[in-house]
Amino acid sequence: xxxxxxxxSTGIRSTKSLEEACRLIHELGFRFVDPLAMEGWxxxxxxxxxxxxxxAEGARELLNRYGLQCAALNLGFAHPxxxxxxxxxxxxxxxxxxxxxxxxxxxxxxxxxxxxxxGAEDRETVVERVSxxxxxxxxxxxxxxxxxxxxxxxxxxxxxxxxxxxxxxRCPGLxxxxxxxxxxxxxxxxxxxxxxxxxxxxxxxxxxRVGHFQETMAKGLLDVPWVVDRILDAGYEGAVSIEYIExxxxxxxxxxxxxxVLALREILAAKGLAL
Numbered sequence: 001x002x003x004x005x006x007x008x009s010t011g012i013r014s015t016k017s018l019e020e021a022c023r024l025i026h027e028l029g030f031r032f033v034d035p036l037a038m039e040g041w042x043x044x045x046x047x048x049x050x051x052x053x054x055x056a057e058g059a060r061e062l063l064n065r066y067g068l069q070c071a072a073l074n075l076g077f078a079h080p081x082x083x084x085x086x087x088x089x090x091x092x093x094x095x096x097x098x099x100x101x102x103x104x105x106x107x108x109x110x111x112x113x114x115x116x117x118x119g120a121e122d123r124e125t126v127v128e129r130v131s132x133x134x135x136x137x138x139x140x141x142x143x144x145x146x147x148x149x150x151x152x153x154x155x156x157x158x159x160x161x162x163x164x165x166x167x168x169x170r171c172p173g174l175x176x177x178x179x180x181x182x183x184x185x186x187x188x189x190x191x192x193x194x195x196x197x198x199x200x201x202x203x204x205x206x207x208x209r210v211g212h213f214q215e216t217m218a219k220g221l222l223d224v225p226w227v228v229d230r231i232l233d234a235g236y237e238g239a240v241s242i243e244y245i246e247x248x249x250x251x252x253x254x255x256x257x258x259x260x261v262l263a264l265r266e267i268l269a270a271k272g273l274a275l
Contacts, residue, residue, distance in 0.1 A: 032070070097144075
């Protein structure tokens, strides 16, 4: 049986440097890390565009220094994916090419992407545009031996299970980064999303509340042991990444994400997942 490993997002120190995040993740005993590659956080798409080889070298050196393996790369685009212009979309594809180099350097095959907000457009229009653009992203990644996984993020088209299924059907090779916290935030029953686990290449976990995809373990609405059982029942074989992010509510609401990470890790370890 394939051992499922527990990873930790660098979001645990999203307001600090990548090195500080990696240091803490190492100190907490994790071996697998899920780096944030988004403009506001650690590995910035603008730097990937400028010099992907240098960005890859720096990130690899840091992970090696702290004995960490990359479970997946959590990638943001240079421009809003759903609503950007054709020229901006071409820039986003350049980010993907650089991210493939980065992922290869870090030793991961999985690149998580999100499509961002969908605005006031109807879902079918967004599904058609996103599918067309994601086919290009998937093709670029496939040529580099990487897998693209669409995150089921609140506020995006991917959070709606029927839309995610349609996008998957239109994008051969596309996978899912399954994150139930976003379903909780959008009041989508988790039971209506479980079929997506068959298409899942990566998992993000944390607790959540209605209207917000992050909440403390004590106050959140997600039945974590139950959802972990469903993930295991589905035969999932990737990593499960704990994704508590400092500046996604924790600082403003006065809790320390380190404590939430450890509380969630205890539940995952009790289910047989390995560090």
